[in-house]
Each structure stands twice: as C-alpha cells, then as structure tokens.
Amino acid sequence: xxxxxxxxxxxxxxxxxxxxxxxxxxxxxxxxxxxxxxxxxxxxxxxxxxxxxxxxxxxxxxxxxxxxxxxxxxxxxxxxxxxxxxxxxxxxxxxxxxxxxxxxxxxxxxxxxxxxxxxxxxxxxxxxxxxxxxxxxxxxxxxxxxxxxxxxxxxxxxxxxxxxxxxxxxxxxxxxxxxxxxxxxxxxxxxxxxxxxxxxxxxxxxxxxxxxxxxxxxxxxxxxxxxxxxxxxxxxxxxxxxxxxx
Amino acid sequence: xxxxxxxxxxxxxxxxxxxxxxxxxxxxxxxxxxxxxxxxxxxxxxxxxxxxxxxxxxxxxxxxxxxxxxxxxxxxxxxxxxxxxxxxxxxxxxxxxxxxxxxxxxxxxxxxxxxxxxxxxxxxxxxxxxxxxxxxxxxxxxxxxxxxxxxxxxxxxxxxxxxxxxxxxxxxxxxxxxxxxxxxxxxxxxxxxxxxxxxxxxxxxxxxxxxxxxxxxxxxxxxxxxxxxxxxxxxxxxxxxxxxxxxxxxxxxxxxxxxxxxxxxxxxxxxxxxxxxxxxxxxxxxxxxxxxxxxxxxxxxxxxxxxxxxxxxxxxxxxxxxxxxxxxxxxxxxxxxxxxxxxxxxxxxxxxxxxxxxxxxxxxxxxxxxxxxxxxxxxxxxxxxxxxxxxxxxxxx
Ligand SMILES: Nc1ncnc2c1ncn2[C@@H]1O[C@H](COP(=O)(O)OP(=O)(O)O)[C@@H](O)[C@H]1O
Ligand SMILES: [Mg+2]
Numbered sequence: 001x002x003x004x005x006x007x008x009x010x011x012x013x014x015x016x017x018x019x020x021x022x023x024x025x026x027x028x029x030x031x032x033x034x035x036x037x038x039x040x041x042x043x044x045x046x047x048x049x050x051x052x053x054x055x056x057x058x059x060x061x062x063x064x065x066x067x068x069x070x071x072x073x074x075x076x077x078x079x080x081x082x083x084x085x086x087x088x089x090x091x092x093x094x095x096x097x098x099x100x101x102x103x104x105x106x107x108x109x110x111x112x113x114x115x116x117x118x119x120x121x122x123x124x125x126x127x128x129x130x131x132x133x134x135x136x137x138x139x140x141x142x143x144x145x146x147x148x149x150x151x152x153x154x155x156x157x158x159x160x161x162x163x164x165x166x167x168x169x170x171x172x173x174x175x176x177x178x179x180x181x182x183x184x185x186x187x188x189x190x191x192x193x194x195x196x197x198x199x200x201x202x203x204x205x206x207x208x209x210x211x212x213x214x215x216x217x218x219x220x221x222x223x224x225x226x227x228x229x230x231x232x233x234x235x236x237x238x239x240x241x242x243x244x245x246x
Numbered sequence: 247x248x249x250x251x252x253x254x255x256x257x258x259x260x261x262x263x264x265x266x267x268x269x270x271x272x273x274x275x276x277x278x279x280x281x282x283x284x285x286x287x288x289x290x291x292x293x294x295x296x297x298x299x300x301x302x303x304x305x306x307x308x309x310x311x312x313x314x315x316x317x318x319x320x321x322x323x324x325x326x327x328x329x330x331x332x333x334x335x336x337x338x339x340x341x342x343x344x345x346x347x348x349x350x351x352x353x354x355x356x357x358x359x360x361x362x363x364x365x366x367x368x369x370x371x372x373x374x375x376x377x378x379x380x381x382x383x384x385x386x387x388x389x390x391x392x393x394x395x396x397x398x399x400x401x402x403x404x405x406x407x408x409x410x411x412x413x414x415x416x417x418x419x420x421x422x423x424x425x426x427x428x429x430x431x432x433x434x435x436x437x438x439x440x441x442x443x444x445x446x447x448x449x450x451x452x453x454x455x456x457x458x459x460x461x462x463x464x465x466x467x468x469x470x471x472x473x474x475x476x477x478x479x480x481x482x483x484x485x486x487x488x489x490x491x492x493x494x495x496x497x498x499x500x501x502x503x504x505x506x507x508x509x510x511x512x513x514x515x516x517x518x519x520x521x522x523x524x525x526x527x528x529x530x531x532x533x534x535x536x537x538x539x540x541x542x543x544x545x546x547x548x549x550x551x552x553x554x555x556x557x558x559x560x561x562x563x564x565x566x567x568x569x570x571x572x573x574x575x576x577x578x579x580x581x582x583x584x585x586x587x588x589x590x591x592x593x594x595x596x597x598x599x600x601x602x603x604x605x606x607x608x609x610x611x612x613x614x615x616x617x618x619x620x621x622x623x624x625x626x627x628x629x630x631x632x633x634x635x636x637x638x639x640x641x642x643x
Contacts, residue, residue, distance in 0.1 A: 011638070055469045056637040075472060083470040089463035091258075093265040105254050106471040134265075150467065 001189055002029040002052065002158060007061035009047050009213075021047040023213040025061070029191050029206070031157070034184050036204030037193040038237070044213040045193035046085070049162045052191065053083045065158055079107065082151035085162035092136040096127060096146045099135065100153050107154040114153065121149045125179070141172040148179055159183055159190045165199065177203055197234045207233075209240055216240045247480075251473045255481025259455045263489055272450060273493045277500030285504035295376065303328040304381030305344070307336045310351035317351070320388050327384055340370060346381035347371040359396060426605065429522070433603040437596035438573040439501065440494060440534070445569050447493030448541045449562060452486045456549030457558035465640065475634040479546065483627060486542035494538075526602045529612055533602075536619035537595040543626035550633045553642050576600065588614040591622050 007025040012018060022044040029035035037045045050056045052063060054074040063070045070077045091099060097118065104114035122128050125145045130138060135146065144164075151159065161180065165173035180203060184190055194200055200207050201221060208218045217224060217240050221233065228236045263269050303326045311318050311329075321327050330345060339345045350368040352358075358365045369385060372378040401410060422430070459465045468478055522530075545562065552558035569592055575581060576596035588594040594615040601608060633639045 050466075050641070053466075053470050055466060056641065078470055078472060081470065083466065085466070087463040088467050091262060091464060092462075093262050098261075102254070102258055103467070103471070106251065106468070106473045108472040 001031055001064075001066055002027075002035075002191060003062075003064045004028070004048075004052075005062045007048065007051065007063060008059050009044070009051060009056070010059045020213050022051075022210075025208075025210070025215050027206075027208050027215070027218060029189050031189050032184055032187045033205045034180060034190045034192050034203055036200040036207040037191065037210060038195070038197070038200045038204075038207055038233075039193075039210040040195055042212070043195075043210045045195075045210065046162055048210075049083075049085070049160050049191065049193055053081060053160050054078055055083075079154065080156050081158045081160055082154070082156035083160045083162075084147055084151040084164050086164060086166035087162075088147060088151075090135045090143055090146060090150070093134060095134055096122070096131045096138075096149070099146060100149055103150050104153045109154055117153060117155065118149075121152065125149055140168060141175065144168060144172055144176060148176065152183070157188055159188055161190065161192045163193055163195065165194070165196070197237060201233045209237060211241050216243075247474065247476060251477040252481040252484065255468075255473065255478055256484050259451070259482055259485035260488065262455070263451050263485065266454070269450065269489070273447070273489075273496055277493075277497045278503070279500075281500045281504035282507045286507040289507065299376045299380055302326075302377065304346045304377065304384055305330055306347045306349060306381060306385065307332050307339075307345055308349045308351065309336075310353065310355070313351045313353050313355040317389070317392050320392055321349075321385070324384060324388055327381070327388070337370075340372065340378075343372075343375060343377070346375070346378045347385060349385060362400070429603045429605055433600045434577055434579075436498075436603060437599035438577045439498065440599065441537070441569060441573045441576075441592060441596055443494040443497040444490050444538055444541050445545075445566060447497070448486050448490035448538075448545050449566070451489045452542060452545035453549045453552075453555055453558040453562065455482050455485065456546055457552040457555045458549075460550075460552075460640070461554040469640070476631050479550075479627060479631045479634055483539075483542050483546050483630070486546055487538050490542055491534075491538050522603065522605070526605070526607065529607065530599065530602050533595050533598045533612060533615055533619075536616055536623060537592070539623040540591055540619045540626070543623045543630065547626045547630035547633065550630050551639060572596070583611075585610070585614070589618045591619055594618060 004025055004027050007022055008020070009022040010018060010020050025044075025048060027035070037048060039045055047056070051058045052065070052070065054070050054077055057071060065077045066080055068077050068080075091102075094102070100118045100121070101111075101114055104118070105111070109117075122131055125148065127142070127145050127149065130142055135143060138146070147164075151161075159180075164180075165176050168176065177199065180190060180192065184205075192204060204221070206218070206220055207224060209216050209224075217227075217236075219227070224233070224236055225231060228239060230236050230239060305328050306321070307330050308318060308321070309332050311332075318329070322329060333339070336345065336348055340348055348370040350370070352366065355365060355367075367389070369382060371382045397411070398408070401408065459468075469475075544565065548561045548565065549558045552561055572590070572592045573596060576593055583593070583597045588597070588611050594611075598608075598611050598615045601611065
C-alpha cells in the first residue's frame, strides 16, 4: 500500500531557475488496485514515481510504502517495489536469463529461488523461446516482456509503472496492459502513470489527474464522471485543466 | 558495503565488456595481430628495398676521366660501380634516377697531387634516393683508399712511418653491462607506453559503463535495487581497472612481438639482456596498480558526470592530452624530478618506472608516488560516488 501526503519536489535548474515539478500531492493506493496518474507531458508523473521508487528524494512530504517511510527505510522499501518505465533500458549484451539472474541477485535473492521464479515468470510471459537469445536480437515486444519480468523477479508487492506503453506498437501495448491487470488480480498494489486517456479509462481503478505538478481531481472513473457535466474522460480532463487555468 | 554486491557489478561489467566486439578488437586484434603484422610488413619491405638497392651496380658518370687515370682505374675495379660515358644530359639523368652519381675531376688533378696542393673533387648525388646514397658511399670508399695510398707514398718519400699520423689514440671502454644498456633502452620508452596503454585501455570501458548506462537508461534499474551507490561505483571501477591492466599487458606483449618480428626480418638486434631483479618487478607493480586505479577512477568519475557517451568523450580528450603531455615530458632526456614533483600523478609513476628499469631504487620516490596516486584515486572514487548520489547528475536531460 502506498500513502502519499504533501509530496512536493522542487528542482533548481541553472537555466530555468526554480521548478516546482510536483506540488503538495496527496493520494493513497491500495492492494489489488491500479492507481492511475494521468497528466500531459511535464505534469510531474515521472518525478512523482521516481520519488516513490526511492531514486530521488522529496523536497517535502511523507510517503509510506507498506507502512515504511521511503526516505528513512529506502533499502527495505526497494525490496518491495518493482519499477518499470519506458526509459528503463536493458543490457543489450545479456540474454533474458542472464538479465533476470543479475536483477534477482542485486535484489538480494538466492540463486535457487531466482531459478525457480524465473522459470515460472518465463512460462507465464511466454518467454521460453527466447530466454537464451541476446537482448539486442530481440523484438520490442520481447524486450518489454523481459522488462516486465525484470521488474517482478523479486516478487514485489508494489509495482511502479511509468508510462510503460510509450513507444510500443498497439499489440505489445495491449499485452502489457493485460499483464498489469493480472498483477492486480494477484493482489499487487500498482501505480500506473500515463498521458493516454483510453488507457486510464480501461485499466485504472482510481485516477488522479495532475497538471503542472498539481493534483486537480481524484477518484474512480465513476466519481469523476459524476462531478462533471461530461461523460468522457478526455472531456473531463480538458474541462478540469481549463478550470485550473482560469 | 558488501563485497558480494561489488562482485556482482564487477562481473556484470566484465561480461558486458568482453562481449563487446569493439573491446575485443581494441584489446586483442589490434595489439596482438595488427601491430606485429604491420611491423613485420614494414621490416620485410624495407629489407626487400635495401637488398634491391644494394644488389644493383651504381651507375656513375665521370667528368674528366682522362685527368685521373689511376683513380678511375680503382673505380673500375670496384665491382659494383659501373662507369658510363659522359653525355650532355647527364644532369637530367641523375635527376631522373637513370644514373646515381656524377664525379667531376678537375684538369689540374695530377699536377696538384704532385705539387702536394689541396685538391678538390666534386660528387653530385641525390640524398633522397637510396640508390644514390649507396653510390656515394661506394665512391667514398674508393676515394678513401686512394687518399691513403697517396699519403703513404708521401710518408715513405719523407722516410716517415705510418704511426707518424696518429701520435695520440683515445681508447674508449663502455663499462655499462648489457643488462644496464637494455635497462636504459627500455627506460626511454616503456614508461610512456605503459601510461598510454593504461589510459587508452580504460577509456572505452569507463565511458561505456557509466555515461553509456545513463544513455541507455539502464542506470535507473540499478538504483532501485539492494545495491548501494558506493558498491556500484566500486564494482565499475574495479572492472575498468582489470580491463585497463589487461589491455596494457596485451598491448606491451603485442608491441614486443611487433618489435621482434619487425627487427628480426630487418636484421635483428644484438646484446639485449634483461636484468631486472625480482624486487624491482615487485616495486614496479606496487607503483603500477595505483596508477591503474587512478586512471580508472578519474575516467569513471568523468563518465558518471557526463550526460551521454559523446559528452564523456569530449571531457576525456583533454585528460588524455594531458596524460600524453606528461608522458612525453617523462621520456625527454635530461629531465630530473625533485622531491615534491613526485606528487604529480602520472609523471611520478613514469619517473619511478624509469628509475626501476635503470636498476635504481629510491624509496622516498616510490613511497611518495604510491601514496600520492592512491590518495588521488581515492578522491576520484569518492567524487564519483558523490556524483552518483546527486539527482541532478543522474537525471539530467
Ligand atoms: N532533474 C530535473 N531537473 C530539473 N527539472 C526537472 C528534472 N526532472 C524533471 N524536471 C522538470 O519537472 C517537470 C515535471 O517533469 P516530469 O516529472 O518528467 O513530467 P512527466 O513525467 O509528467 O512528463 C518538468 O517541467 C521537467 O522539466
Ligand atoms: Mg514522464
């Protein structure tokens, strides 16, 4: 479970000066739920998720993952999260099996357990045919499966997915979404960022709309629709943004 | 800090590097195959060339054959000189390489010799042509012979002995042993080669596993794991150290092969005798390892700081130039370092290498060099870890 309270992140950029990338965010994400962070480019999605994944520190705010403060117990928190984004690359010169072994080991797993889980995951994701082919010879779809496998090898209870379908063809993107659903059904807590309305509509149990670092609406799709004259997430989204700017 | 985690990163980087075709080409194919073949080829063709120009007889035109019949006879007797008749365009022929030299004998040649006056012959040749240079040497020999003959005749006419001409003889004795000569020979070149090979060996890998990892976006996945950032930096740095050391060893081995294959074809070298003591070898490595560590740590730090591989390369060029500069200073003759100058990294190691190769052990130099380089390497590692903790460095776009 993820609890975010008063999360703020300020960058100091030489050229642009002070940038409030995330401003006073507040949300919770439960087990067995896909929590969607919806917002256009530059809204602050990646920054939020990097903070949740302990890659960067928050300027302000308190964030708990499964009851652990992510700043004070970063190492313990990392053990419980899997992170995947469109930018997390793979090592070209390793095979899927080597990749997964490496990530299992750096997550402190024992070899015997790694092998067992790897076999299961490869079977589930239908990866056995290419498990010994070097990554640079794999198709985009195969690579994305490997990325997913990489992020769940240590059986994290929390998945942090930052626009995992960006740059994928529709078939691969659909597969990714199917897997996200199945992880939800396994009871994982999933936080999923996207700028694509249809994706949020199809996948997310809860949606938080952020714009320029601010949370402008939050709720289930139903709740969002109830509070708006519109019936379509896209319309709701633009209405909220316009309101915010006025 | 756990060695297990450092080892995980270390092995991952080594495996990745070994599987990179560019590394294999740079580390193995170029030094072990390309250099020896290149040198052997150069040796072979230069030998082929010199055999050819030495086998052929030199074509020489003598202007004024009739004025010095005796000298001309000597020249005729010389097997590999062929005397041609003078023609109007003999100059053009020399320029075209049809003939190799023109010897001009003045009309008063005989008269001057009899009078004991200085006599002048003119030899025209082309110093840029190997064949022409050989013709000059041959004619020189004959003229030397003729000259001493004239001298002896004059001496005997005056009733003087041959020794009259050499009242003083300076006999030189080189007390340097073959071992020392070899050491001195190596000392002029080896330190420079070692430094360059260490840096070039470390460069590619250091950039590839730092800036390259940023560029490919794999770094984020390392950060969300149980490995600390210090462990990541150390694992990477050790991997670069091993690659750098290995490429230096392979590079030296290849250059030795190249040198031997080149010279054995071209005629061989004599009197090479290695005489470096076990102690010196031990000290050599004691100084070498901090240098390898220093190069790796600095390059890893730069690689972590850079946004991408291209930026890293542009930062490394000045560092590389500086290294070459320090290397060149160290091989220039007559340069001496004083106490405090052994604190200057790279330069200090190369001077200690030089001293050790010459069979000299100065403890203060060794200790200063060792500590200075270790400390700077440590600072660079610390800096690299600090950079790795900075979000604005890790996630710059
Ligand atoms: N390391 C950084 N330094 C300075 N500014 C940053 C940094 N990372 C992100 N930003 C800025 O913060 C804002 C939010 O970016 P980001 O979180 O990447 O948005 P999103 O993922 O929603 O597109 C943008 O204005 C971006 O330029
Ligand atoms: Mg983003």
